[in-house]
């Protein structure tokens with residue numbers, strides 16, 4: 001495990017790689033600094049997914065973002081899956097590999113949902129050695145993202161940010177701070193989103209996520225199907241002031257617009273960073 | 282069992298089967314915990330429905346959104362995902378439809394699902410260099426009788442007994458024009474004589490064609506490990522002294538198409 005104390009140079013401003021944009025990316029060389037790929041979509045034998053991944057990787061830095069590690073599950077780690085992630089990383093040389101602090105199923109079933117953990121000492125003691133094992137098997141640090149959530153557990157004895165910070169301290173992992181998820185969860189659970197952002201140690205923050213959601217008034221659902229809202233832009237500016245220039249990624253998983261629209265939204269992220277940091281990020 | 286293990290089992294069981302709400306969930310806020318947990322329950326189903334609608338987009342277009350949604354939910358209720366990637370979910374949909382089929386339309390839907398599953402399997406199967414004519418031409422004649430092959434990854438073989446492939450073509454054409462198309466009437470369902478199909482993806486594009494019955498039988502023999510000599514013997518019964526020629530002709534075709542790997 002390398003002992004570098006601070007995260008690598010920020011990558012700038014990226015968007016999630018989606019098949020609908022493959023051709024546009026290769027034809028128009030858009031002003032996107034990097035792409036994040038959903039790991040599971042490329043854990044395949046070959047064909048178009050790996051063909052386009054290789055072609056885009058030849059032109060842009062990429063980050064692998066997984067959804068099935070289930071690091072918080074009480075089921076045994078899926079070693080085949082981790083081996084697949086390692087092999088894919090060897091092929092496409094990502095800047096880093098991320099997944100979520102959550103569980104996605106147990107007893108061999110994948111619910112394909114990012115379910116939150118109770119924030120307890122028991123859960124910490126369970127998850128930390130699993131993070132360490134995954135990092136050993138991957139031969140690199142893991143980057144873990146805070147999920148958006150709708151429920152909490154009566155057993156929780158600490159805040160989500162205290163849990164994340166302590167997990168990072170115990171395992172030397174890094175964190176992907178999803179600013180939209182912080183906002184969504186803060187609305188759903190009634191906490192101060194800035195306290196979350198401020199509660200994460202800057203040296204652990206490897207990446208930011210930005211995305212849109214569905215605001216139902218009484219609560220908010222994380223849908224990734226809309227532009228980033230004003231409140232999340234404000235929180236993003238706060239996160240930048242708190243943690244400095246951090247690699248930023250715009251996520252869109254549904255109602256995917258033409259690439260130009262995402263590039264335009266990315267320009268707003270750039271402008272927000274320039275304004276918040278007082279320099280070109 | 283640890284508290285965490287217990288909690289995850291109970292929550293998962295509720296997501297899959299319903300029943301009393303897991304007691305470990307709490308909130309003092311509005312909306313109440315039932316509604317909050319319901320977001321996960323509905324999200325679970327919606328995600329699997331969306332994945333099936335992607336894999337089976339021709340079937341989804343033929344049925345239209347409402348009917349496909351109803352079908353998908355019935356399937357999902359009995360088929361939790363055991364896959365890390367949603368692209369692997371739903372292989373049993375054709376069998377599920379087949380078990381309920383009772384007229385030409387439902388038989389067509391089962392054929393269509395089987396056909397689309399093969400297309401999806403070919404789509405991102407491993408890239409290989411298939412055995413080609415040139416490589417075999419270089420072999421000494423003595424080597425031919427013991428030649429053995431296996432299928433290239435993602436190769437699909439299926440038999441339809443309806444006009445499902447015509448329905449698939451109509452659905453695809455409608456989806457090209459409007460990705461949200463559906464229900465697409467397409468051709469009325471009819472039962473047909475059995476038609477054998479071969480699906481492969483030699484480069485990036487998936488291809489398929491129908492196979493004459495005798496070619497299908499010969500190909501299946503080769504794919505299940507028969508040597509070239511054994512193929513000739515099997516064909517002798519029907520093709521007599523033309524058996525060797527027929528075998529060589531088909532083999533040449535398969536090698537040109539990129540259907541086989543040398544064992």
Ligand SMILES: [Fe+2]
Nearest residue numbers: 145178209251
């Ligand atoms: Fe995210």
